[in-house]
Amino acid sequence: MKVIGILGCGWLGIPLGLNLQKKKWQVKASRRSDEGIELLKKNRFEYYKIEITSQNIKGNIDFFKELSCLIISLPPNRKSQSNNYVQKIRLILKKIKPLKIKKIIFLSSISVYGTIAGVYDETITPRPERHSAKALLSCEQEVLDYAPSSIIIRLGGLIGYDRNPIFQLQGKLITNPEGVINFITQRDAIGGIEAILKLPIEKGGIFNLVSPHHPKRKEYYEFVAKKYALPAPNFNEDKFVHRVINSDAILRETTFEFKDDNLLI
Secondary structure, eight states: OOEEEEESOSTTHHHHHHHHHHTTOEEEEEESSHHHHHHHHHTTOEEEEEEEOSSOEEEOGGGGTTOSEEEEOOOOOTTSOHHHHHHHHHHHHHHHGGGTOSEEEEEEEGGGGOSOSEEEOTTSOOOOOSHHHHHHHHHHHHHHHHOTTOEEEEEOEEEBTTBOGGGTOTTSEEEOTTSBOOEEEHHHHHHHHHHHHTSOTTOOEEEEEOOSOOOBHHHHHHHHHHHTTOOOOEEETTOOOOEEEOOHHHHHHSSOOOSOOOSOO
């Protein structure tokens, strides 16, 4: 049986882990808080409480033992110092080096591409602007240097039935209304990660995971506001940046197909 570890098993990791268990993977899941551990218990995972600081790894490090694949799902905290996040990832890689885990998958973000207009695939050189995005790009390189078989997945903005930017944008001016969205649904994020797990063990590289449907931001946010019975959003019309992230590589190199190719439903 293949053994997969999900380090930081949260909103995306829990349904991913449940799907993998149905497909006969053994899943080891970690969280850092007592509340997170209770959620893992509720979903009947093999659970481990682990907290990672820039200085050390606290908790049950048996989590890392006997893994076929480690998925690192630890997004940077925008409020914390970026160099602390990079140190955390370095510490993880140092800890697991003697264990010779064959596959590392690092969940990153399309924020590493920056905000300049253009069409972006995996061959485009990233130009991150925010400190968190710069930290992610540094960590991507750390993971790629760890082993040739390492895989980076650059996720679009994650959305689902209980998660959408519209909830945080209430009462705010939404910028760039004529630009387009670059989102990925929870279901397709899980499907894409599962497809990547099926690749040959020696296969490494970088994959974008973003829906092929890119409606205009104004169209999308007006739609979802109505869908969730929220007040109509307001927009700042001053800025226009056409930025599209495509996911051709995962479609070309795996059997993955998007299930949610229309985000206006």
